[in-house]
Amino acid sequence: MSGLSVFGTWVRRGAVTAAAVMLAGVVLAPSAQASVSQGGIYGSGVVTDDWGDEGPLSTTSNSHNIVVGLWQSVLIADGYLPGGGADCYFGANTKAATIRWQEDRNLGADGIVGPLTFGRADNNLYWVGSEIRYDGSDLNLYNMHRTSSGRWYADGGGSTVYFSYTSTDGCP
Template sequence: MQILKWIGQRKALATGTALAATVLAAGLLSPTAQASSTQGYVAGSGSVLDDFGDEGTLRRGGTYANSGATGLWQSILYADGFLSVSDIDCQFGPTTEAATKRWQQTYGLTADGVVGPATFGRADVSLYDEGYSGTTLNVKYGGSKRPVYFQRTSQSKYLFRTDPSSSVYYMLTAYYTSTPYGC
């Protein structure tokens, strides 16, 4: 009787696992927390390797063109050598658009100058968990030219520096809806 009960439990587990895999493959559920521009800021939770792929879209002339989220993206472009530190101004203008196209081309993406899920998600592979300082997670983007450092707060908000080369510790929140003071 115990053997039959065990076989029944194994079948139920196998069926449940197969159903979950089918649902995930169909894209109906995600194994990670979903962020979006509706939260109002670039967010992350769990592993840093999936923090950016579900973020809002940044583009020249778009809703979030002038924002802290753009400043965070510009920091990535700086780390990979496509922008200078003085170009990190939280404004998605022609310089950022051209740098984004070169970045996309370098990483084998469609070079349209739009930072959507594929582009933001490609940046995920270069994120590294650098450990906690209190309740804040230190995150490194390992750029091809230089690393830049972000922080992820206990509220899941990403913080960035307008001058990643500086040792000044002051960081700004990567909001979608506003350009932070000092950017």
């Protein structure tokens, strides 16, 4: 299977190389509101509507955190950023890749990752047992999960990493 673990292992046509996609963090306790106000990514029910209330991520808003690393992993999986391009910073390269990703999906190409952009990306999420995967154009993302309270995390390498808007722990 071709894929990218959100913990940083690429698998493409049988070859394995390291990628800079180590994601870590702590998520704040959930509140009644969604997305940034909760401190991290949460969902319930089907996974294809979990990201539609997330963001914004941009060069000026929530620009350095674990959720940016997750978004960069989506861009890598879809072929818009090179492998090793995830650094948890939403800079010029991530903005340009986001604009191309949005253009190719007929979204408002403003380089800001908000509910419409995240909502389009989550259409590619699917379950494999208790694991959530992202079906990318070039690679699949894997090792993602939800707790019983809906909190998103990655599991791998003996660590649990929560997708957080408030933490950069573990970012390269």
